[in-house]
Amino acid sequence: MASEFILSETGAGVLSITLNRPEVLNSITAAMSAELLATLNRAADDDQVRAVLLTGAGRGFCAGQDLAEATPAADKPRQDFAAHVRKVYNPLVRSIRRMPKPVVAAVNGVAAGAGASLAFACDFIFASSQASFIQAFAKIGLVPDTGATFFLPRLVGTARATAMMMLGEKVTADQALSYGMIYRVSEPDKLLDESRAFAATLATQATFALGLTKRLINGSAANDLDAQLEAEADLQGTAGRSDDFQEGVAAFLAKRAARFEGK
Numbered sequence: 001m002a003s004e005f006i007l008s009e010t011g012a013g014v015l016s017i018t019l020n021r022p023e024v025l026n027s028i029t030a031a032m033s034a035e036l037l038a039t040l041n042r043a044a045d046d047d048q049v050r051a052v053l054l055t056g057a058g059r060g061f062c063a064g065q066d067l068a069e070a071t072p073a074a075d076k077p078r079q080d081f082a083a084h085v086r087k088v089y090n091p092l093v094r095s096i097r098r099m100p101k102p103v104v105a106a107v108n109g110v111a112a113g114a115g116a117s118l119a120f121a122c123d124f125i126f127a128s129s130q131a132s133f134i135q136a137f138a139k140i141g142l143v144p145d146t147g148a149t150f151f152l153p154r155l156v157g158t159a160r161a162t163a164m165m166m167l168g169e170k171v172t173a174d175q176a177l178s179y180g181m182i183y184r185v186s187e188p189d190k191l192l193d194e195s196r197a198f199a200a201t202l203a204t205q206a207t208f209a210l211g212l213t214k215r216l217i218n219g220s221a222a223n224d225l226d227a228q229l230e231a232e233a234d235l236q237g238t239a240g241r242s243d244d245f246q247e248g249v250a251a252f253l254a255k256r257a258a259r260f261e262g263k
């Protein structure tokens, strides 16, 4: 499928995806989300891709749902957002979380509504010092979605998450870093280089095990200790049979750098 609203390119094992509707801060239409989902799903199956980078074109990262598309004409029936969220947003979050490789968000500007939620679903968030995060839902009479009520309390605790989600106030990149909500703040002109270099480094690591680690992190949100211990044992069995493990130990014993192939 040719993409009209996102750009993508692969290099050094990293698929870089750029949301590309800068004139509306990369707000999400049904067409854009379909392209994004198809690209993410392809990345999951592509052995050449060992890390994914998600960013936005222009001065914004993503302003969430395109409100022009979401607004029905006064004389038309009101839209079924439940169906829309299930069809458009939930699959994106599942695709990012099920991606068996790391996903890095490079938040170049404002991330609002579902745009912020998409960043929270990623494994690492780099943010420009000029970026901000806004739980914009409350301001327009909606509830947070796209996983915000799942990720945000886990990232920053219930008190801060409640304030962010009920007040819809802007959280700056520096605040987000101090809350533990994001991984790193970069100077605006260095964000892409730094986050891409970081993703490229991830792509040289034992990415098969990183994918399994991600599954364990996903599971830890719902599992009790016994279930989590069992999941760790199970996936350690899988990791222990991998080529990357053989290579990692061989490299350690030979005192050389490992050459992982991600399998």
Ligand code: T3D
Residues within 6 Å of the ligand: 023, 024, 025, 027, 063, 064, 065, 066, 067, 068, 070, 081, 084, 085, 110, 112, 113, 114, 115, 134, 136, 137, 140, 142, 145
């Ligand atoms: O549909 C469903 O299933 C429901 C699910 C919803 C999920 C959601 O994401 S709900 C939340 C939707 N998003 C928002 O409510 C955020 C709306 N945007 C804003 O509040 C502000 O734009 C920002 C705080 C993000 C940035 O403010 P600022 O001052 O930096 O920029 P701006 O001037 O407001 O926006 C620049 C342009 O982008 C502007 O267009 P113009 O005037 O230059 O022609 C603005 O209308 C447009 N824009 C920004 N956000 C959206 C948008 N256009 C459509 N939809 C948007 N979400």
